[in-house]
Amino acid sequence: MSLPREVVAPPEPVLGAGRVLASAAVRGGAFVFVSGLTAVDPATGEAIRGTTASETQRILENLELILEAAGSSLERVVKVNVLVHSMLEAPNMNEIYARFFPEPPPARTVCGARLPDGVKVMIECTALSDGDR
Amino acid sequence: MRELIPAPLPGLDLRRHYGHFQSPAIRAGGLIFCSGMIPVDPHTGERLHGTLTSEAHVIFGNLKLLLESAGSSLDRLVQVHALIYDSIEYDVLNRVYRQYVANGPPARTVWSAQIEAAFKIQLDVVAAA
Numbered sequence: 001m002s003l004p005r006e007v008v009a010p011p012e013p014v015l016g017a018g019r020v021l022a023s024a025a026v027r028g029g030a031f032v033f034v035s036g037l038t039a040v041d042p043a044t045g046e047a048i049r050g051t052t053a054s055e056t057q058r059i060l061e062n063l064e065l066i067l068e069a070a071g072s073s074l075e076r077v078v079k080v081n082v083l084v085h086s087m088l089e090a091p092n093m094n095e096i097y098a099r100f101f102p103e104p105p106p107a108r109t110v111c112g113a114r115l116p117d118g119v120k121v122m123i124e125c126t127a128l129s130d131g132d133r
Numbered sequence: 134m135r136e137l138i139p140a141p142l143p144g145l146d147l148r149r150h151y152g153h154f155q156s157p158a159i160r161a162g163g164l165i166f167c168s169g170m171i172p173v174d175p176h177t178g179e180r181l182h183g184t185l186t187s188e189a190h191v192i193f194g195n196l197k198l199l200l201e202s203a204g205s206s207l208d209r210l211v212q213v214h215a216l217i218y219d220s221i222e223y224d225v226l227n228r229v230y231r232q233y234v235a236n237g238p239p240a241r242t243v244w245s246a247q248i249e250a251a252f253k254i255q256l257d258v259v260a261a262a
Contacts, residue, residue, distance in 0.1 A: 029162065030161070030162035030163075031161075031162055075135075076135055078135055078159045078161040078162075078166045079159065079166035079259075080155075081257070086247070087247045087248070087249055090249060091152075094152065094153065094154055097154055098154035101154065104137040104156045104159070105148075105154050105155050105156050106155065106156065106159055106166075107155060107156055107157070107158050107159045107166040107167055107168040108153070108154070108155035108168050108169070109168060109169030109214070109216075109255070109257040110153075110169065110249065111169070111216055111246040111247060111248060111249075111255065112246060112247025112248070113246050113247070126166070128135055128161050128162060
């Protein structure tokens with residue numbers, strides 16, 4: 001049996017802009033896999049560089065849009081990987097992060113990594129696809 | 134279905150001890166997604182800093198507890214991300230790693246990253262439920 005694999009068009013075209021080699025999200029099997037997101041303005045597609053907290057806020061707002069376009073939602077996220085430019089900033093990310101996800105929160109891994117172009121936070125996730133809570 | 138897998142022992146609840154906004158693991162779609170495992174005492178949550186080898190033994194012990202409490206086991210791992218503080222320790226990682234994945238090892242990726250609280254290793258795994 002072959003399961004469907006479907007590229008999910010982002011809700012605002014700009015959320016997929018510049019993604020030549022990666023789709024914002026792909027649905028496969030029971031899951032939606034979302035690319036590592038950095039902070040962009042959903043109206044213009046322009047990169048936003050701010051604090052770790054403000055970038056986290058913007059990324060998770062955009063993530064919610066992308067998941068909903070994929071027929072999923074923040075409630076159905078099962079695993080999140082967060083890359084921060086310094087682990088000293090992890091608490092600043094965590095404080096904003098906690099406002100977005102309902103109980104029980106997804107499994108998560110946070111690590112410090114060198115990120116491109118002065119990005120302070122990058123967040124990728126796996127969520128259950130539609131029809132299944 | 135998306136189902137919380139609670140900490141099998143109080144020390145493994147990193148949210149309670151360290152405020153990390155995360156569940157120990159989530160079961161969904163026939164898989165178990167575990168949060169990044171760090172070397173803590175499974176009873177008290179105390180951080181157990183040591184060598185990469187000693188930290189890895191603690192993590193695998195905790196992972197065994199967590200997976201078995203969810204009806205899975207180390208033999209059912211499908212994917213492992215091993216984050217280490219310095220790639221110079223790659224061979225050290227492998228020496229301890231092979232003791233835990235004797236039969237049909239899971240898919241694995243290793244890279245170096247900055248790990249919380251200056252730990253030397255963190256394991257991020259997915260297992261079959």
